[in-house]
Amino acid sequence: MINTVIVIGLVCFDHAIAITEYHIARISEEVQAKPSLAKLVRVYKAERRRSHENVIFLHGLSEAVRTVSQKSQSMYMGSAMFQGGLRIDLLLLYYFCRVMDDLVDEAPNQDAAELAIRQCSWALKCRFGEPYATSHPTILRPPQYDPKPSWDEPALPSSSALIYAIDLLPVSRLALAPLLGLIDGFKTDLVFARAGAASPIATEDDLELYAYNVASVVAVSIVQLVFRHHPPAAPRCPPAEWRARVLEAAETMGQALQYVNMARDVERDAAIGRVYLPQAWLSAEGLKPADVVAAPHDARVTKLRMRLLDRADAMYRRSRGAIDELPREARASVRAVVESYMAIGREVRKGPRTTGREKLKLSPWRRLWVVWRAMCAR
Numbered sequence: 001m002i003n004t005v006i007v008i009g010l011v012c013f014d015h016a017i018a019i020t021e022y023h024i025a026r027i028s029e030e031v032q033a034k035p036s037l038a039k040l041v042r043v044y045k046a047e048r049r050r051s052h053e054n055v056i057f058l059h060g061l062s063e064a065v066r067t068v069s070q071k072s073q074s075m076y077m078g079s080a081m082f083q084g085g086l087r088i089d090l091l092l093l094y095y096f097c098r099v100m101d102d103l104v105d106e107a108p109n110q111d112a113a114e115l116a117i118r119q120c121s122w123a124l125k126c127r128f129g130e131p132y133a134t135s136h137p138t139i140l141r142p143p144q145y146d147p148k149p150s151w152d153e154p155a156l157p158s159s160s161a162l163i164y165a166i167d168l169l170p171v172s173r174l175a176l177a178p179l180l181g182l183i184d185g186f187k188t189d190l191v192f193a194r195a196g197a198a199s200p201i202a203t204e205d206d207l208e209l210y211a212y213n214v215a216s217v218v219a220v221s222i223v224q225l226v227f228r229h230h231p232p233a234a235p236r237c238p239p240a241e242w243r244a245r246v247l248e249a250a251e252t253m254g255q256a257l258q259y260v261n262m263a264r265d266v267e268r269d270a271a272i273g274r275v276y277l278p279q280a281w282l283s284a285e286g287l288k289p290a291d292v293v294a295a296p297h298d299a300r301v302t303k304l305r306m307r308l309l310d311r312a313d314a315m316y317r318r319s320r321g322a323i324d325e326l327p328r329e330a331r332a333s334v335r336a337v338v339e340s341y342m343a344i345g346r347e348v349r350k351g352p353r354t355t356g357r358e359k360l361k362l363s364p365w366r367r368l369w370v371v372w373r374a375m376c377a378r
Contacts, residue, residue: 057168060092060164060167060168061088061091061092061168063095063164064091064092064094064095064165064168065091067095067098067099068091068094068095068098071098071102072094072098073361074340074341075094075097075098076091076094077340077367078090078094078337078340079091079094081332081333081334081336081337081371081375082330082333083329083333084229085229086225086226086229086230086330089170089173089225089229090222090225092165092168092169092170093169093170093174093218093221093222093225095165095168096165096166096168096169096179097182097218099161099162099164099165100116100120100162100165100182100183100186101186103116103120103161103162104116104117104186104189104190105189110190110193110194113190113193114190116162117183117186117187117190119162120162120166120183120186121180121183123162123163123166124166124176124179124180124183125176127166127167127169127171128171128176129171170225173224173225173228173229174221174224174225175220175221175224177217178217178218178220178221178224179217179221181212181213181216181217182213182214182217182218184213185210185213185214185217186214188200188201188210188213189274192273192274192275193273198279199275199279199289201275201276201277201278201279202278202279202280203278203279203280204278204280204281206278207276207278208255210276211254211255211258211259211262212251212254212255214258215254215255215257215258215261216250216251216252216254216255216258217254218254219250219251219253219254219257220247220250220251220254222250222334223246223247223250223326226326226327226330226334227243227327229329229330230327230328230329230330231327232326232327233327242325245322245325246322246325246326249318249319249321249322250319250322252315252318252319253315253316253319253320253322253338255315256311256312256313256315256316256319256342257312257338257341257342259308259309259311259312259315260308260309260312260341260342260344260345260348261341262276262277262308263305263306263308263309263312263345263348264344264345264348264359264360265359266292266296266301266305267296267297268359270292270293270296273293275289275292275293277292277301277304277305277308281304281307282304285300285303285304286300287300287301302351305348306349309345309348309349312342312345313342313345316338316342320338323335323338332374332375332376333375335374335375336370336371336374336375338374339370339371339373339374340362340367340370340371340374343362343366343367343370344360344361344362347360347362348360
């Protein structure tokens, strides 16, 4: 009998904690990662009276989990390293990135992709409090969710998936500028589809800018969420200086991880006519983008892939020390995500072992070992 009562009590506490984590994900105020028992009780009573709002939000969260887990294993596994409201916020951030990426890459034509980008920029500004949003407070809150984007509707935004993903973003804990930077990265991707257009990545500076737009801004957003969920203890130097240093390291690490992605996906990108290796690098090896598309396993291309990985390793070494300056609650999780990506880079160095359209992945046991070692590091 006593054991039964204990189990029921644990279930009730787990339920209350789950509701509190859900509450943290919904509110716009400063969060408290470890609420008191009194707050657990207050939140539990309050949230039970909001059944309609709960259903809408939980449906969106379920869709985010389904989409991210199916289409981006690395992002999904990365979010699994975190806990509570922070993990929910990360899933919603990754969901937005995934939806927008699909709308651009899977658009039926160039015009549709450009329309999706304009819609996304417009809707983000509305969601983050531009004047139009205050005069139309329900513009980004559709009563029903249709996961299939509609390209035929002329109104902005035309994709219900995009509306839903942006509406779910935890905007009170994010900044608009990094997300708009991500949109600039999508614009670069579209240049590859324009007939006769020169490669948008001509120099190393172009390479760095692209990596910044598609990866550094996401890394910065992740660190912003970490700071909001786990307000750091007093740093050794002035808070503004410390925060700037950590965010700068996040930008550098984001670029490093993107270089790993680029090196891994040379064949997959070539299959859709995209070559992210700088034109200057190709010219030095006597290559053109068309040569990479035709023969992505050419020895000269492999040499440039190793050059990308060398840059990734250098930037990783330069910025990894900042992980130890993150709040203790998120330190091991961030390290696990970073080390998982760098382990993929080491696998790429061993040579191609997949077909052009298959993404190189770590085996489950290899991934488990990398994560365990990172989580145990001090």
